[in-house]
Amino acid sequence: MERTLFHGSTAGKQLLRFPHPDQRFGPRRRHPCQNRCVKKLVFIPAWNEEKSIEAVIADAREHVPGADIMVVDDGSTDRTPELARRSGALVASLPFNQGVGAAHQTAYIFALRHDYEICGQLDGDGQHPASEVARLIAAVENGADLAVGSRFAEDANPGVPEYRSTFARRLGQRLFSLLVSTSTRQTFTDTTSGMRALNVRAMELFAERYSSEFAEVESLQQAVRAGLVVEEVPVHMLAREHGNSFITPLTSAFYIFKTLIVLLIGQLRPKQVGQ
Ligand SMILES: Nc1nc2c(ncn2[C@@H]2O[C@H](COP(=O)(O)OP(=O)(O)OP(=O)(O)O)[C@@H](O)[C@H]2O)c(=O)[nH]1
């Protein structure tokens, strides 16, 4: 039985067909990376990141050798796609801005279509050192379906100044951690982290359904409820150097409220795989 299913972003909705989850999630596939080269994609969601995109691409190339690098340009109105192309990255340009979830989902769909086995992702604003993403990819090679970089996990930043954010965002982070950890019965300390690595099982899940707005938080709940192995890895992240944060105290508060509703609804959805 096959079905076409999408909700959330419009990325590739009309094009993909996936088998039913019961057929998809067969026995766990591990990566036999000892004896052959695993096909890897590192992708960078970017919306108007012309000041940092070239450095981010160079960093990814240096620290994840052998991986293809793709920038998902989320309807940028600056020179982001042009600079990314000039740096030798693959560039997928969305026709208009759709939110970071659509950019992620575009990359998952692309990766599946082109037989990538592992996908690493880092932000285009320079906050995510590619050396840390390489550690997440290693976690997936060692058996995790989804590895998430946590800037708040205990041993994340030995000798490095603690990652700082606004009060409202810290409050939101705490709340999301509490809710996601309770709903999944697994401890998560950084539910909004966009620094991740995934294998095919996780990409298939998210290619089918992925929220454009609540991408990071909801996807953790979704992955655990689908029976995937989700691992948090302590990482070091940097403060944004260029460009504007799109997040204000008011939008944070509204986002927290909306995310609570989304998590509650997620909790009511039937589990895809018995755990
Ligand atoms: N906010 C936002 N970011 C997008 C969008 N589309 C792609 N992105 C990219 O997604 C990544 C994460 O967005 P950020 O705004 O940096 O989110 P954040 O890291 O949680 O917030 P900051 O700490 O303020 O930087 C960046 O590389 C953006 O360029 C979008 O529609 N909105």
Ligand SMILES: [Mg+2]
């Ligand atoms: Mg950022």
